[in-house]
Amino acid sequence: MAFLPFTWVRGLTSLLSPLRLLAAHGWLRESDVDAGLALLHPALRLNRVFAQVTQRHWVADDMLELTLRANGNWRSAQPGQHLQLFLERDGMRLSRSYSLTAVQAGGRLQVAIKHQAGGRVSPYLLEHLAVGDVLELGHAYGELSWPAAPQGVLLLAAGSGITPLLGMLRAALAQGFSAPITLLHYVREQGQRGFAAELQALQAQHSNLQVRWSLTAAGAEPEGLAGRFTGEHLAEVTQLDQRRVLACGPAGFVAQVQQWWQAAKLPGALQTEAFTPPAFSRDISVRQVRLGFTRSHQQALANNQRSLLEHAEEQGLKPAYGCRQGICASCTCTLVSGTVRDLHSGALFSEPGQPIRLCVSAAHSDVEIDL
Known part of the structure; x- marks a missing residue:
C-alpha cells in the first residue's frame, strides 16, 4: 500500500539529497x-530507478506496449535504445531488456514486450503485470540511431525488431523529418504485425x-509481400542507392x-542490431571441455558450441544478465585461465584477467572463470 501519490514521489527526489550525501559517506x-x-x-x-505502470496496450496478438512513469x-x-526491466519472482531477481518505443517528458516512457513461449519474464509481464504495479529499471543502452544525413531511410524489421525502429520513426516524424522513409x-502471420494500426x-x-x-x-495479402527477406x-x-x-x-x-547490402554496394553505413545470438559456427568441431567456476568451487563438462552463460545456469549459478545477446554487457565476467x-566474431581470447561476456562466449579449451 502506498502512502504517497506517485506525483509526490517524483517531487521528493531533490529533497532526498541530504540522505544521499550521508549514504555516500557511509553514515x-x-x-x-x-x-x-x-x-x-x-x-x-x-x-535506484523505479517506474509505475500507467497503461497497457496490445499492439499485436503477441505484443504488448507498456506505458511507464x-x-x-x-x-x-x-527512443530505440534498450532498457532492462527487473522483477522479483519466487525469491529470484529476474531481468530482461526491451526496446524503448517512446521517451517523453516527465519520466514517461514506453516499452514493447513480445510473448516468448516458455520464458520466465515476458509471460508474467504480459499476463499478470497490472496498471499501478512498480518495476525497477536499469540503464538504457544501444547504438542504433536515426541517420543524421537528410537522405531517405530504409527500415527493415523482423518480428520484435520493429520496436526500436518504431521508436526512432515516431521521433523522426514528430521532429519533421521529410525525406522518403x-x-x-x-x-509470420497477420496478427503479429506490431503497431499495424498506428503505422x-x-x-x-x-x-x-x-x-x-x-x-x-x-501467402501474401493483396498488394503485399510474402516470404523471408530478399x-x-x-x-x-x-532512390534505393x-x-x-x-x-x-x-x-x-x-x-x-x-x-x-554488401552485394548492392550501397553508400553510407548499414546499421544493424540482432536480438538473438548468432548461429554457431559449423567450422568448429563439437567437443567437450572442462569448465571451472572459481568462486563457486564448481566444475562441469561444457559443450564448446554453447555459451558460458547457459552452462553456468545449468550448474545452478545465477550470473547477472540482461539482453543475452552481447549488447548490454550485464553478464561480463573475468577470465581466469583458458581460451574462450x-x-x-569467432575471435579467441586467452589473456587472464580480461573481461568476457558470458552470453556470447563459448569455451574453446578448458576454462576457468571468476564466477
Whole structure:
C-alpha cells in the first residue's frame, strides 16, 4: 500500500539529497534508507530507478506496449535504445531488456514486450503485470540511431525488431523529418504485425512514409509481400542507392540483410542490431571441455558450441544478465585461465584477467572463470 501519490514521489527526489550525501559517506546504509522509503511508496528510492505502470496496450496478438512513469532518478534515454526491466519472482531477481518505443517528458516512457513461449519474464509481464504495479529499471543502452544525413531511410524489421525502429520513426516524424522513409516488417502471420494500426495512420498522415509487411508463414495479402527477406522485395523502393539502411531482427534475418547490402554496394553505413545470438559456427568441431567456476568451487563438462552463460545456469549459478545477446554487457565476467571464443566474431581470447561476456562466449579449451 502506498502512502504517497506517485506525483509526490517524483517531487521528493531533490529533497532526498541530504540522505544521499550521508549514504555516500557511509553514515547511512542506502539499503536501509530505501527500505524505509519504499514503505511510503514502492517507487521511492535514494538512487535506484523505479517506474509505475500507467497503461497497457496490445499492439499485436503477441505484443504488448507498456506505458511507464519513472521516479525522479530517471535520467532519460533515446527512443530505440534498450532498457532492462527487473522483477522479483519466487525469491529470484529476474531481468530482461526491451526496446524503448517512446521517451517523453516527465519520466514517461514506453516499452514493447513480445510473448516468448516458455520464458520466465515476458509471460508474467504480459499476463499478470497490472496498471499501478512498480518495476525497477536499469540503464538504457544501444547504438542504433536515426541517420543524421537528410537522405531517405530504409527500415527493415523482423518480428520484435520493429520496436526500436518504431521508436526512432515516431521521433523522426514528430521532429519533421521529410525525406522518403520505407519500412518493411517481416512477421509470420497477420496478427503479429506490431503497431499495424498506428503505422497505417502515420502513413496516411505523412506522405513521405511507406509501410509494407511480408508474411513468412502465409501467402501474401493483396498488394503485399510474402516470404523471408530478399532484395526483390525492394524493387519498388525509390532512390534505393541514396537510402540509409537500418535493420533489426533475429540474427539470421540481420545476416541476410548484411549479405544483400554488401552485394548492392550501397553508400553510407548499414546499421544493424540482432536480438538473438548468432548461429554457431559449423567450422568448429563439437567437443567437450572442462569448465571451472572459481568462486563457486564448481566444475562441469561444457559443450564448446554453447555459451558460458547457459552452462553456468545449468550448474545452478545465477550470473547477472540482461539482453543475452552481447549488447548490454550485464553478464561480463573475468577470465581466469583458458581460451574462450566470441560467438559473434569467432575471435579467441586467452589473456587472464580480461573481461568476457558470458552470453556470447563459448569455451574453446578448458576454462576457468571468476564466477
